[in-house]
Amino acid sequence: MPIFIDRRLNPKDKNLGNRQRFLRRAREELKRSIRDQIRTGRIADVDSGHAVPMPHRGTGEPTFSDARDSGRRQHILPGNRTFIPGDLVPKPGQGGAGSSSPGNTASEDDFRFVLSREEVLDLFFEDLELPDLVKLNLKQILAFKPRRAGFAATGSPTNINVGRTMRNSHARRIALGRPKQPELDAILLQLAKLESTPPDAATRESILTLREELKRLERRRKRIAYVDPVDIRFNRFDPQPVPNASAVMFCLMDVSGSMGEREKDLAKRFFVLLHLFLTRRYERTEIVFIRHTHEAQEVDEETFFYCTQSGGTVVSTALEEMQRIIEQRYPATEWNIYAAQASDGDNFATDSQRCIELLHGKLMRLCQYFAYVEIIDERESHIFGSTENGTSLWRAYSAVEQKWPNFQMRRIAAPADIYPVFRQLFARQPAMAKSA
Template sequence: EILSFKPRRAGFAATGSPTNINVGRTMRNSHGRRIALRRPKQEELDAVAEQLAILEAEPQSAAPARQRIAALREELERLERRRKRIAYVDPVDIRFNRFDAQPVPNANAVMFCLMDVSGSMGEREKDLAKRFFVLLHLFLKRRYDRTEIVFIRHTHEAQEVDEETFFYNTQSGGTVVSTALEEMHRIIAQRYPSNEWNIYAAQASDGDNFVTDSERCIGLMDGQIMRLCQYFAYVEIIDERESHIFGSTDNGTSLWRAYSVVNQRWPNFQMSRIANAADIYPVFRQLFARQPVLQKSA
């Protein structure tokens, strides 16, 4: 998980960039310092200068008048010297806005877990699929703090469920895989806009599906899902007796053939097969190995 940092106001500092000067706090310090040091105000200088001008305009015959003029001149000079010594704004007055770097998630992430629980998925197939998702769930929870997980189960219809229902409740029915993709797209549109979230998905199925619906899956993946996803992984559960036949070939179920088309078009799509429990971890590592940075398609 990559973190970025944004500046957050954290009080004031005596040093900093000129662009971060806090004028209000600086002038407040300046005013307090001038009061404490009794810096002469401009009004005081103007009053002395006014008195001096009046006396100088009068006839200077009397000695007391000349002494008063001399005293006023001396006072005016003293006030001016004091004003120069006590600056209006001194470097000690200046305060800068202080900013601390606050870590924030560079992007939010959500993982969609799609599992086939139809009648064609026997207990062995469901157990392998659940084992795969348990491993994925543990990986996400331990690796990432801020990743949300959405669980979707489907037969001939799909629904979002909680973690308990996803892993432990039993369900059966016909198979329409496209319903899971439609439900995922609906949830993305409602809660996870692609411009704010990094979207990932993992799907597990035995591959059993109507040919017409598999073609619909291609349309949904090409037209909607893969344009929104950063990464999509598909795991197909196959019979152990067929692993030597289908383990290294593109032949297989209608859903596998459909997703093979998607795999050729989208670099952020990966697919693999699982025949027994020993295959789960190697396949998991293969699917979720570090990937090059991929840009979402427009």
């Protein structure tokens, strides 16, 4: 029985399986290089293109070649005055006549991939996914909007396309030879002239002939309608699914005196990264900035990050302001609500319990996800980085984290910690059980 092998998709002298394995290896190398570059570079550079070097090792495709130490071969090398039979000809780069100096040898990184902004972000966010990204009702119910999709032979009378209908009618009348009105008018004019002249045998015969022709043309005009149902065309509209998932991101930050420029800079980088992540998954994303000391207020981005304010620290005021804004502008039935809070952990002594009440009471039921990032001193990272000990706010939020799976909290001490923490917060997770 004959065996057919389909190689139509294979390029010349290439094997498709090997080629796909090479692309998979290259993709993993690209992802690793992007992660290294972003980890060691500035976070703002994530939103730009990158040139990624691709190491030569492991990128070549498997090939078959003759074993030089087996078999018998005879070669005729014209112009040879150096070697005699039995000599081994050295390869370039291995010494001898063909060796090259270290300065002109091929480098380890043979080529580079120049990645655009979108490609960089795709690689970086490939294995990240916000838990419970879109609500269940938004996954099951889609909004549709009509999109022009040509013409149809059936439809609503309000959707008749007059131009296309008349073009079809005109083409059909020409093809079937429907008599035109000027032809009938010409025959009627001739009949009127003949009937006004004295009758004779020839005139009467001409009148009969013209009347028969007039009747034939009128019958044909009636059989071939000016506009036939087969000519009518309607505008066709296909329903196009429209993502109706909208997200709002609340940025909460302490701006009291304990939050210096270093702390604000780290918070801003985390907020920028989270906002960038959300905008790639929702068609519409809004951002709300709430800053607080002993009182909270909604501000613009410039005021949020750069304007100073004096006062104590009462975190619950920011949570209350967030709840008020949600009730006024962002109903949970229409918006996916995300919150990111940055603080150094400082809070009024008796206010942490109030924060727990606000989160347990309503906010965590409204939020898709709540991320709390506590910014600590670099000198304290080896003490508090892997322990549950910390400020009163950290201990209070630990109780919230135990009850609500959509609440996560981490510590940040330096810019290099932001990406690992971000990946921990938003890494793919198994389906989380709903809290009681």
